[in-house]
Amino acid sequence: MASSNTPPVILYHYPGSPYADRVTSTLALKQIQYSQCLQPPILPRPDLATLGVRYRRIPVLSIGRDIYLDSRLIVDKLSAFRPSSPATPEQRAIERLLRTWTTSTELFATASMLLPLDNPMMNDPVFLRDRADLLGGKDRLSRETRAAARPQAIIAMRALLEFLETTLLGEGRTWALGSEGPSAADVEAVWLLRWVTASPGGLDGTGIDQTSFPKVFAWIDRFGDAVKAARKCPSGKPSTISGEQAAAMIVEAPYNDAEGEVDESDPVAQALGLRKGQLVQLCPTDYGSTHKDEGKLISLSSGEITIETVTAGGATVRLHAPRQGFRVAPVKAQTKI
């Protein structure tokens, strides 16, 4: 648990979530003390509903009374919470570009086609029904779809490995940016590869192996060892708490972020006439978009949307989402009948 003068950090996730891996690796490497509130891999998630969160994706992280959606924003918030030694503009650029590449919705969808065809989860009708709701189509993850998409997935994933093997890791560097330990750039580059290489048999016959990409495979192992070692430190181990405990800690905590303002010169704010305090809806644009959060608009900047929402217990909290991949719109006045 956090000491009395640092706001509590709570991660809602489930083991095996590759996006959550981005966050747990960052927490471990930055030695940030946190609690985890473990979630089921499918809906319902009453712990998040208690918090008033309708967003249906994982991970979600709170720092104090601020709740952050999407691993990209979460990683940025953790970097601000525990800054690393300053990076050069080139290093920051590489980190950003790696993030853009690996967190593209398309690449993730492609990578999931590399899971073994007989992966138990991918053949579980309950899981497939849940993901049909998420992705908006019942055949998106069917065995036939995955078998047909596999060749193209191999090409897309090999491109990432080949890039790393021949550029950042090409001269025998230990870490992507030549740093002493793993940096944010390593986290951005490695998480998807950790996921696809973790499924036994998933890569058989794909040419994605230690022989073709020795440097990348050694680096994936090194990264795993570094995270494991970091987790052995006292601050690296999370305490596991219930949804009620998590909600109580959050609503009692101070806000981590200053309130901020709505930038009324923002093109979306102008087009939609958005004003501070207005009732708005917030949702991701790629998938899971039918799960919309609703609340008062608190701030809008080039990087972030913040709304104030209400928990099941009636307390107010602030929900933050990145601009990239999220949409904000006014709640239309209901016609009274």
Ligand SMILES: N[C@@H](CCC(=O)N[C@@H](CS)C(=O)NCC(=O)O)C(=O)O
């Ligand atoms: N862009 C999001 C993607 C998150 C995402 O798709 N997470 C997966 C789990 S790895 C998910 O939420 N799947 C559906 C679910 O768990 O309900 C992020 O970076 O956090």
